[in-house]
Ligand SMILES: Nc1nc2c(c(=O)[nH]1)N[C@H]1C(S)=C(S)[C@@H](COP(=O)(O)OP(=O)(O)OC[C@H]3O[C@@H](n4cnc5c(N)ncnc54)[C@H](O)[C@@H]3O)O[C@H]1N2
Ligand code: MOO
């Protein structure tokens with residue numbers, strides 16, 4: 460029978476620090492703009508020209524010289540003659556003379572000589588003329604060259620998550636290709652003799668493997684491809700063989716189960732056999748206290764707990780920031796907020812407790828059955844309430860920390 464030394468727990472903050480400190484950038488690559496969504500920008504994005512790069516009309520209306528409108532009022536309507544007519548994309552060649560105007564549409568370049576736009580609603584039209592009842596200021600109703608961005612201005616720093624707004628910006632500056640952080644190759648290995656394939660019939664003592672597909676989806680949510688290894692029974696040699704194979708094929712291997720102190724929990728022995736550097740094998744948290752992270756060569760070994768809620772939480776707290784850092788992201792931590800607890804939570808929290816929860820505006824409540832082995836609360840929750848270790852007796856109305864899940868871009872600081 461194996462005898463394991465007592466494990467020394469580290470704080471969550473220390474564990475997060477140890478994991479992310481070891482993350483190495485894995486290089487960059489060029490991808491077509493259409494494939495850049497969800498990737499990490501590898502170079503800062505600087506405006507290569509003014510936006511807009513010409514002064515244009517923000518309205519459908521008439522371009523005029525504002526000086527011609529001086530003194531206009533309800534009793535003194537001033538009349539203009541329309542000498543040209545353009546839509547967006549066209550440029551008028553006409554230079555307007557006194558009390559002349561160009562009829563132009565939203566987005567059309569302001570013609571030479573004009574410095575203001577009269578909206579259709581501000582004019583009374585009659586054939587090729589219109590009248591106005593108010594004076595216009597120079598630059599009134601204009602979209603000025605460079606008002607959005609100035610050439611040379613740094614707009615988005617390297618390390619940013621490329622969301623649709625950044626895609627729009629890249630397109631604006633003509634970037635058909637984008638330099639982004641490479642994505643790590645991640646392996647998933649679910650361990651446990653009790654595990655059945657998802658479509659298998661239930662049998663006494665057996666359960667379906669829900670952690671494997673869950674982790675695959677957590678990776679997919681980050682845009683990271685994965686390689687699924689066949690579910691491994693709790694057998695040391697066979698498991699070790701699969702792990703060794705995975706090490707040659709991945710930048711990071713996520714295992715679930717077999718990481719605690721049970722007779723068939725072989726991950727600790729596997730780390731030993733591999734000579735891996737175990738960063739920690741116990742965290743002062745619930746669930747997921749047995750979460751283990753090791754490194755061998757440049758490859759991470761994430762030993763997530765088999766208990767589904769612990770597995771889920773371990774991924775979000777440790778795997779996610781490590782992978783984001785490997786891709787060069789600067790905001791690698793889950794975004795945090797505070798919210799008012801909507802119901803009592805009287806339990807003692809000997810360790811930092813992460814509660815799957817439903818966050819709605821400024822309030823938050825536990826998402827039902829919340830033990831480490833729960834699946835239902837992972838499904839119901841959209842966030843994690845964080846209660847510090849050494850506390851107890853939280854009541855409805857108390858302000859608590861909340862980590863938000865499924866948000867595209869996180870934050871650059873771990874503060875809990
Ligand atoms: N004597 C002690 N026993 C346990 C301790 C301890 O400190 N001393 N820690 C407990 C805690 S806390 C946790 S968490 C679990 C962690 O166990 P493992 O990570 O070794 O995981 P397993 O034993 O393999 O499985 C635990 C549980 O999860 C189910 N499971 C496993 N894989 C999956 C999967 N892919 N999909 C769905 N469910 C899965 C498995 O059947 C078990 O019920 O250890 C405690 N014990
Ligand atoms: O490590 Mo376990 O998930 O705390 O219950």
Ligand SMILES: [Mg+2]
Pocket residue numbers: 716717718719720721724765
């Ligand atoms: Mg176990």
